Amino acid sequence: MKKAKDASCDEHRDFLQKGSDVPAEFLSRAGQKKELKKMEVFIKYDNLREACVSAIKGLETYKNITADDMVSPRHLCVQGDMSCKGESGGSLFVNPNKRRFFQVGVLSFGTYNPCETPNRKTSFPNYARDFYVDLLQVLPWLHKHLKDDLTFQAGIRNYEEVGVPGLWKTTCQVPVPKTTVPTSLHDYRPVALTSPAMKSLERLILAYLCPRVRAYTDPLQLAYQ
Secondary structure, eight states: OOOOTTOBHHHHHHHHTOSSEEEEEEEEEETTTTEEEEEEEEEEOTHHHHHHHHGGGGSGGGTTSOHHHHOOTTEEEEEESOOOTTOTTOEEEEOTTSSOOEEEEEEEEESOOTTSSSSOOOOOOTTOOEEEEETTTSHHHHHHHHTTTSOOOBTOOOGGGOOOOGGGGOOEEEEEESSSSOOSGGGEEEEEEOOHHHHHHHHHHHHHHHHHHGGGSOTTOOTTO
């Protein structure tokens, strides 16, 4: 890549994500011989990303949920050749200068499996998408845990400075009836449903805090134990 050795992480990101429709590649075992084959896709950024993500609403499985329930801001949405079931964890590469490959994603999940039959399908329905974890978005976490083993570019934010995604803090208010036959608003109890990811994070924090504050908790306090 034609960048100075002291180029920042942001400069590399701008170079690798140049444009809204970025060509990328991944490897998949295709055909009856299961030989590795290069597959081609396009990563959708900016205004194209929203349309790419919203297409999963065409799936009957996901008709009752929003796209945000499935896809986080740290996901890359791609169109083109689809991955096969069982290939999660595979790498997504970009090759901007046609000489070096740079990994930008790790396959999370897809909405269509082209390998249900012995001959891999090459035409896909409109809702077919693959979603990859954006490695450039999780660099702070990687830097925190791998900085002693790998060399990172300058300009990566400290892991402690990375905030919780807004979607994780968004709640869905659901009115739950308090009586068998509710007749007024007073007969409903509002319940706030939070993101499953946020619930998992809360449980981890709770497991960390409880042993440390139990000695200061009133034994007669029944709520919020």
